[in-house]
Amino acid sequence: MSSRDQSSRLYRAFQLFADAAAVSAAVDARRQPPAGALTRLGIDPEAFGRIRRF
Template sequence: MGSRKLFSAIGNIFTTFGSAVAVSRAVETGRKPRADDLRKLGMDPAAFAKIGRF
């Protein structure tokens, strides 16, 4: 693996982790998560919006 691919993989890990943190904080505070963060985590924003509260 070249150094560019390695740094790209590390960057993707941090991006994914950051999106996970942002989505979890939004849900914890009762706000709607950003669609971009949901897409980075592989979730459909429209489907996520249909999820109700317990």
């Protein structure tokens, strides 16, 4: 494995954690999370928007 592959994997791991944190913070504040963050986490933004809040 080259150092470029390792750097790319490390960047992707940090990006996933950052996306999860952004989505979590938005949900906690009762806001719509960024569509890009949802997509990178494998969540359909349209389907997420249809979730009922209690």
